[in-house]
Amino acid sequence: MSTVKVITGNHAASFGARDCRAEVIAAYPITPQTQVVELLSEFCADGVLKAKFIKVESEHSAMAACIGASAAGARAYTATSAHGLALMHEMLHWAANARHPVVMANINRAMGPPWSIWTDQNDSLAQRDTGWLQFYCESNQEVYDTTMIVFKVCEQVLLPGMLVLDAYILSHTYEPVEMPDQELIDEFLPPFDPPYRMDLDDPHAFGALCTPEWYMELRYLIQEAHEKALVTAREVEKEFTKTFGRSYGVVEFYRCEDAEEVIMIAGSTASTAKDAVDIMRKQGRKIGLARIKLFRPFPNEEIRELASKVNKLIVIDRNISFGNQGIFFNEIKACLCNEKNRPPVYGFIAGLGGRDMKIEDITGIVEQADTCDIEEILWWGVKL
Amino acid sequence: MFVEVRWHGRGGQGVVTASELLAGAALAEGKYLQAFPEFGPERMGAPIRAFTRISDEPIEIHSHVYTPDVVVVLDPTLLGNPMITEGLSDEGKLIVNYPGTADEVRKTTKFMGRIYVVDATKIAVETIGRPIANTCCVGALVKVTGLVTMDQVEAQIRKMLQTKIGEKATEANIQASKRAYKEVAS
Amino acid sequence: MSKKKMMRASIPVEEYMFPGTVDCQGCGGAYAMRLALKALGPETMVVIPACCWSIIAGPFPTSALKMPIYHTAFETAAAMASGIKAGLEIKGKKATVMAWAGDGGTFDIGIQALSAAAERNEDIIYVCYDNEAYQNTGIQRSSATPWGAWTTTTPRKHPKDRPKKNMMEIMAAHRIPYCATSTCGHPEDFVRKLQKAKEIVGTRFVHVLATCPTGWRSPPEWQLKIPRLAVETCVFPLYEIENGVYKINKKPKEKLPVIEYLKTQGRFRHLTEEQVQYIQGEVDKNWELLLKKEKLGRIF
Numbered sequence: 001m002s003t004v005k006v007i008t009g010n011h012a013a014s015f016g017a018r019d020c021r022a023e024v025i026a027a028y029p030i031t032p033q034t035q036v037v038e039l040l041s042e043f044c045a046d047g048v049l050k051a052k053f054i055k056v057e058s059e060h061s062a063m064a065a066c067i068g069a070s071a072a073g074a075r076a077y078t079a080t081s082a083h084g085l086a087l088m089h090e091m092l093h094w095a096a097n098a099r100h101p102v103v104m105a106n107i108n109r110a111m112g113p114p115w116s117i118w119t120d121q122n123d124s125l126a127q128r129d130t131g132w133l134q135f136y137c138e139s140n141q142e143v144y145d146t147t148m149i150v151f152k153v154c155e156q157v158l159l160p161g162m163l164v165l166d167a168y169i170l171s172h173t174y175e176p177v178e179m180p181d182q183e184l185i186d187e188f189l190p191p192f193d194p195p196y197r198m199d200l201d202d203p204h205a206f207g208a209l210c211t212p213e214w215y216m217e218l219r220y221l222i223q224e225a226h227e228k229a230l231v232t233a234r235e236v237e238k239e240f241t242k243t244f245g246r247s248y249g250v251v252e253f254y255r256c257e258d259a260e261e262v263i264m265i266a267g268s269t270a271s272t273a274k275d276a277v278d279i280m281r282k283q284g285r286k287i288g289l290a291r292i293k294l295f296r297p298f299p300n301e302e303i304r305e306l307a308s309k310v311n312k313l314i315v316i317d318r319n320i321s322f323g324n325q326g327i328f329f330n331e332i333k334a335c336l337c338n339e340k341n342r343p344p345v346y347g348f349i350a351g352l353g354g355r356d357m358k359i360e361d362i363t364g365i366v367e368q369a370d371t372c373d374i375e376e377i378l379w380w381g382v383k384l
Numbered sequence: 385m386f387v388e389v390r391w392h393g394r395g396g397q398g399v400v401t402a403s404e405l406l407a408g409a410a411l412a413e414g415k416y417l418q419a420f421p422e423f424g425p426e427r428m429g430a431p432i433r434a435f436t437r438i439s440d441e442p443i444e445i446h447s448h449v450y451t452p453d454v455v456v457v458l459d460p461t462l463l464g465n466p467m468i469t470e471g472l473s474d475e476g477k478l479i480v481n482y483p484g485t486a487d488e489v490r491k492t493t494k495f496m497g498r499i500y501v502v503d504a505t506k507i508a509v510e511t512i513g514r515p516i517a518n519t520c521c522v523g524a525l526v527k528v529t530g531l532v533t534m535d536q537v538e539a540q541i542r543k544m545l546q547t548k549i550g551e552k553a554t555e556a557n558i559q560a561s562k563r564a565y566k567e568v569a570s
Numbered sequence: 571m572s573k574k575k576m577m578r579a580s581i582p583v584e585e586y587m588f589p590g591t592v593d594c595q596g597c598g599g600a601y602a603m604r605l606a607l608k609a610l611g612p613e614t615m616v617v618i619p620a621c622c623w624s625i626i627a628g629p630f631p632t633s634a635l636k637m638p639i640y641h642t643a644f645e646t647a648a649a650m651a652s653g654i655k656a657g658l659e660i661k662g663k664k665a666t667v668m669a670w671a672g673d674g675g676t677f678d679i680g681i682q683a684l685s686a687a688a689e690r691n692e693d694i695i696y697v698c699y700d701n702e703a704y705q706n707t708g709i710q711r712s713s714a715t716p717w718g719a720w721t722t723t724t725p726r727k728h729p730k731d732r733p734k735k736n737m738m739e740i741m742a743a744h745r746i747p748y749c750a751t752s753t754c755g756h757p758e759d760f761v762r763k764l765q766k767a768k769e770i771v772g773t774r775f776v777h778v779l780a781t782c783p784t785g786w787r788s789p790p791e792w793q794l795k796i797p798r799l800a801v802e803t804c805v806f807p808l809y810e811i812e813n814g815v816y817k818i819n820k821k822p823k824e825k826l827p828v829i830e831y832l833k834t835q836g837r838f839r840h841l842t843e844e845q846v847q848y849i850q851g852e853v854d855k856n857w858e859l860l861l862k863k864e865k866l867g868r869i870f
Contacts, residue, residue, distance in 0.1 A: 024656045054652055056683075057682060064650045065649045067650065068617075068654035068657060071640055071657065072655075072657025076657070094642070198654055200638065200663075203635075203636060205627060207641035208630045208632075209624060209630065214631075396784075425592075425706070429594060429595040430592055
């Protein structure tokens with residue numbers, strides 16, 4: 001029997017890890033992630049979750065310990081945010097390059113200085129080149145559900161993955177979350193069984209020095225795994241829908257079938273944008289929303305297909321790559337640059353440092369896109 | 385003129401210094417040059433390689449040396465390894481620190497081009513007092529190839545080594561180099 | 571006619587390290603690993619952070635050891651070992667997990683993870699093979715470099731002017747069950763201590779002085795002679811701290827003057843008489859202090 005609990009996004013992550021039977025958790029506290037690991041720590045102490053909880057002294061060590069545990073054949077999990085994620089950076093590379101399917105919840109939080117504990121996407125996007133899969137969530141339900149999707153995809157392709165949720169808007173907001181029967185979850189996500197591990201009966205050296213002669217081949221295999229991950233993610237999402245009824249896809253399309261213009265965005269702001277779409281539809285705009293759930297590997301096909309059918313794309317980034325533009329904006333443009341029928345793509349920077357994104361902000365951005373110069377880097381709501 | 389030299393030795397024998405000595409001399413004579421060690425972790429006693437490129441024109445290329453024109457071997461114990469003559473065509477020259485004849489080297493290496501030998505270790509021990517053969521091998525190289533002049537080599541040895549090893553040892557190295565220049569034979 | 575005399579091997583005979591490793595001639599760190607694996611036996615997994623052993627272990631696709639190795643980032647040896655141990659335990663598997671790190675990866679960049687693992691009393695053996703500088707990257711000073719030593723970042727005009735960090739005291743302060751020093755020149759001592767450590771549960775720290783002819787500017791053939799002199803001069807005492815009790819394993823009958831040790835290595839050749847006297851004074855002070863600690867009984 002499934003149960004429904006009203007819980008925060010952070011706890012949705014904890015329950016997700018619990019129900020996915022995480023075996024080793026190594027984590028370090030950081031606002032606004034702390035509740036994820038506090039609840040997991042309780043689960044372990046109560047015996048509800050049979051796992052080892054390593055109370056490490058930094059995020060860098062957290063990731064190192066997770067890698068070690070995964071190398072030993074255990075399902076490893078952690079959670080962090082912003083500066084903690086940044087501190088892990090070296091070991092994020094390590095996890096991916098060493099092909100360990102560590103799963104991590106990252107609470108999107110703005111980088112300092114100035115100190116900010118509110119949401120934006122720079123922290124996770126700054127790690128996009130580390131080889132980690134990245135799944136962006138819109139709701140607490142999706143956070144819970146995505147935990148098992150990420151574990152399943154990652155363990156099949158042997159790459160680490162992060163599920164990303166907005167600080168406060170999801171992490172500290174209560175929403176109803178349905179948790180299915182454990183039996184169904186166990187069937188969906190079988191035990192972790194990697195082909196190579198630290199094993200006395202099958203000894204190997206992991207991660208040794210590699211000269212230029214073979215390094216490139218090892219990297220090619222990772223790219224190949226990412227390509228496989230894209231296919232696998234689509235399949236797993238379909239299987240998830242079949243088993244549990246809920247549907248996300250790697251890009252979620254809302255009212256795009258006959259849309260002339262489509263807003264593209266990742267994270268919880270998409271929900272607000274869906275309401276804005278409904279309002280604008282009533283006003284006669286043929287507008288839709290495409291929510292990017294899977295960012296790494298990048299869903300080229302879904303985006304190219306969408307682009308071929310619309311007249312305009314409006315990308316809203318709650319992030320900025322300084323010296324260039326919003327990161328989703330840049331990646332979407334790159335994806336379309338060789339397409340014959342590509343529409344104009346507008347980019348907006350909005351909601352940095354947790355600045356609230358209201359329906360009026362979304363509709364305002366869409367209206368601005370009616371008249372503004374496409375070459376402008378458009379910062380929405382900046383008071384300068 | 386564009387010449388690529390590959391040096392073979394063991395870590396600690398001054399192989400890299402030899403390649404730099406040659407490069408420095410070339411620079412002083414108005415030539416263009418590159419000198420670099422084999423990129424990788426080095427260990428005392430482990431076989432290593434170094435490279436020098438000398439040219440009349442500016443050198444643009446930055447890839448490895450695959451087909452040297454001259455190979456210099458500072459340590460005779462390396463001769464059994466086929467890597468010594470890898471990429472060296474029969475038009476190339478093989479110069480070896482070796483206490484014996486060129487024919488013996490030909491037998492060991494099966495190299496069909498021109499072979500030159502000099503007992504650099506003996507010269508070094510007698511002149512410098514230590515079996516460091518690198519400056520000798522530079523002298524031998526100069527005699528065989530004429531790439532640079534001995535005057536320049538002498539100047540370079542002073543420039544590069546004097547502050548490190550002192551005047552007496554520097555002069556000894558110069559003498560050793562000149563002796564090797566004289567004694568190298570095919 | 572020669573009479574064959576049988577000797578009982580005091581060190582296990584079985585080898586777990588393949589010959590042909592690329593360490594420098596006279597490398598104490600390579601010999602120490604060979605001894606450590608004999609002591610711990612085949613049910614051992616080795617975690618190696620960035621250090622000389624990252625190279626000595628051999629490049630892909632080779633390995634110098636018969637047991638599993640996990641290469642890891644510089645600062646993470648203790649964290650990685652903790653993670654591997656936790657993973658093995660939750661899967662019901664048993665193995666001795668040994669972190670094998672250099673002085674840089676222990677005293678400096680690795681100290682945070684090591685301190686945390688020790689504070690949690692993680693069930694790992696942590697061996698620091700100490701060649702007293704960042705030798706793998708070209709002889710730069712670490713906090714394990716002794717006072718007065720030359721390194722490329724403490725040139726002869728300005729040699730190391732701070733004392734060697736006392737890692738044993740730092741580890742003991744974490745109240746772990748076992749800390750010990752040894753050297754690559756004392757194979758029986760080193761093997762005995764690791765065999766003892768193997769039977770203890772919790773964090774075990776072994777600090778082994780490892781000769782480095784390249785960085786110490788010493789003849790490779792003095793690989794064992796130099797660390798033995800380090801013990802005979804009391805520069806590097808052999809001792810254990812077991813559950814808070816100090817035990818000095820070797821009290822030299824005739825304590826040699828430190829110059830006997832210093833003169834074997836080019837990294838000390840610039841020292842003036844005054845500096846040698848200073849070193850002698852410090853060595854004597856530290857030795858007296860150690861003798862006193864031994865008399866204290868349990869300190870925690």
